Amino acid sequence: MVQIVSQTMTEAVIVAKEGLPGTIASPSQDTVLMDLFREYSKTxxxxxxxxxxxxxxxxxxxxxxxxxxxxxxxxxxxxxxxxxxxxxxxxxxxxxxxxxxxxxxxxxxxxxxxxxxxxxxxxxxxxxxxxxxxxxxxxxxxxxxxxxxxxxxxxxPQDEAQAALVPLSVLVRPKEYILGVADLTGELMRFCIKCVSTADFDKCYQICDVLKAMHGGFLSLGYIPAKELYHKMMVFKSSLHKVEEACYSLQLRKSEVPADMLSDVFAMYDAEENSSTPLL
Amino acid sequence: MEKEEAMDITEAFATYGSCVEREAEVRECVQGIVKELEKTSYSVTTILERMHNAQGVQNISKICEECREELSKVSGQYSDLQSRVPPGEYYRYHHTFRATTQRLVAATCLVTYLQEARLAPHDEVAASMGLSTRREDGFHLDLEDYLQGALALTHDLSRLAINAVSAGDYARPFQIRQFLRELHGAYSLLYPKNELRKRFDELKYALKKTEEVVYNLSLRGLKPAETETSG
The missing domain is CATH 1.20.58.190 (Translin; domain 1)
Structure with missing residues (x-):
């Protein structure tokens, strides 16, 4: 049995090497098929x-x-x-x-x-x-x-040399747009936390507002139709949480420390903890 | 100012939401027709299954005729499908009918082989399904779908080679091996990727299996004298 298998295997190998069908085949049909596949290969x-x-x-x-x-x-x-x-x-x-x-x-x-x-x-x-x-x-x-x-x-339009009937464009589906904007939330969170430590407090509140508006947008979708978007939304929720925490502690500290000293307090915190963990 | 922003974002989400809804609607519609195509495909496979029976091997031409009749429905079903897919969005919904299309290609190619001992080319298969081969024409038979579908018949053929021997038809395995060799030669000209590459491996296994059958027949002197394509 082993012999049989090995023999047939070598046969298969030979066929594979030559890449050509058996020599006895009628040549005319053979080349028709090969020509067809050469075309297919090109396409x-x-x-x-x-x-x-x-x-x-x-x-x-x-x-x-x-x-x-x-x-x-x-x-x-x-x-x-x-x-x-x-x-x-x-x-x-x-x-x-x-x-x-x-x-x-x-x-x-x-x-x-x-x-x-x-x-x-x-x-x-x-x-x-x-x-x-x-x-x-x-x-x-x-x-x-x-x-x-x-x-x-x-x-x-601005490209006169190749003014085609169909304007040249990359199709931006609403899906890509939403997914791109969903990624933006993570960047905004990072930016916001950094703003806290550099005393740009207005920016923090502004970012917080924008993120909340976006959260509303996500919620309005109800059922999340795309798997990747679902994942991004989970990440977004935790980002939003961090930003909200930051704004909250900012407001609290405002009442106990003069405004111009606040940044030093937060800079201290920032040095102690990694900026990606929520400030408390 | 801030209120405007909020409006803007909500609007963007609303646009996305309605876009998803529209796509879901079209997809549902498409899936409904694909189910019909599936039915045809299954009934053809069921008919073809009979060729593996002992009586079936002798009745192949009759089985093929029945298949042809069943397959003639396909063209009408595809024109239904065509009317549901918005122009220019063929590839947006391609995945919903891709697998079914490949199965139908496989069945068509198998029947053509059994009747005429040759591989039906892309344009012929497309025409029998009432489709074009060119993407420019909108709804068409994708080349890769054809190539993958056509490869799927190899498995059936290697099975037929074995069952033909059981049914006492010793000439058929020799013919099948010859055909598979030609097919292998032709597919070797391609640079297959992904799924097509896997399917190409299946062809190699089918060929190997058929060669074993042929070897066993030759060893026992069961090679029919009249076969010219024995190699």
Whole structure:
């Protein structure tokens, strides 16, 4: 039995190596089949390559968006002037991401069904929305709208050279927008806690208000339709909790310590504990 | 000012909520039709199962005719499905009917092989289902679905090779091996990924199994003299 198996296995190996069917087959039918599959192979590779390119670009978007977010997290405690510079750089970086990487994705998606490739670029797009909305919030104090995001990622008219009938764009589904904004909450929490330790108390209350409004939004959805969103919402709830605690203790301390000394108290706390644990 | 913000966010969530709702509605509709397609697919599989019986091996052409009749329903069902999927959103709902489509492709390819001893190409299978092969035409038969579906027939064929021997048909395993070899050669031209790669492995196992059958027949001198495709 062992012999039989080994013999048939070598037969299979030979077939695999040659990659060709038995020589006795009628050659005409054979080549028809092979020609067909050569065509299929081309089509298949074209699709897979495109997916891969979109995926790569999306990963680059993620990396660069993360950098923008980190740079903006350094803002609390900086002077007004430094803050301006940082936000200016961030704004330039975001533009750059839009005009290079995301535009590249948009070009790949031209004349395609975006849903076919949505899984390849969803992660990068979410991270980008997170960075963009964070930046937008620091500038204006409000949450960037879905329309604004889509507008930024639509490249049609200003590009005369390739004025196509269909404007070039990366499709931003409401899902990606909501998921990106859900990620923003975590950044806002971090920013808020840092603001506490650098005595930017107005910002804390402002962030707390925005987070509460977003919480209301999440609750209005009722049933959470996407698994990933459910997970993000759990994280968001704990962030909200931390921010609320921070605002609460801020208010309490205000009554016992003069306002200008408060920051020193909190700076002490901040040094003792990790800033990610709620202040008490 | 703050009130406006709050409105804005609530609105965004409302948009998302209604978007999810719409998608759920369409999906439900699509799933309803997919169930019909599933029914057809199962009844074809049930008919095809008979070929593995001792009497079935002698009656393959009759079984194939019955299958063809059942499969002729598919084209109408797909045109129903087509009307439910919004234009340009084929891949949004693709996953809901993907598996069923592959099963139907497998059945169609199997019947074509049994009747004409060849692999039905992509365009032919698509046409028999009333579909296009081009994405530009909207609703179409995705190439990967075809390739995966076509591979699924290998398992059935390797089973048939064994059952044909039991039923006293010694020529069939030789033909099946030949066909599987050709198929293997053709699929070797592809660079399969993910699911398709797994299915391709199944083809190798099916081929190996059939080769064992052929080897056992040859060893015992049961190789029919008239088979030209014995290799």
């Amino acid at each position: 298949l590779d074209k699709k897979n390559d495109k997916y891969e390119r979109v995926y790569k670009a999306s990963r680059d978007v993620t990396v660069r968006s993360k950098r923008v977010i980190f740079s903006m997290q350094r803002i609390p405690g900086l002077s007004e002037e430094e803050r301006e510079t940082l936000l200016g750089t961030a704004s330039g970086d975001l533009r750059d991401i839009e005009q290079t990487l995301l535009k590249h994705i948009a070009m790949e998606l031209r004349d395609e069904d975006p849903y076919q490739f949505v899984n390849a670029y969803t992660a990068g797009l979410q991270e980008y929305i997170e960075a963009l909305s964070f930046h937008h919030f620091l500038l204006t104090g409000s949450i960037v709208s879905h329309e604004e995001v889509q507008r930024r990622l639509t490249y049609g």
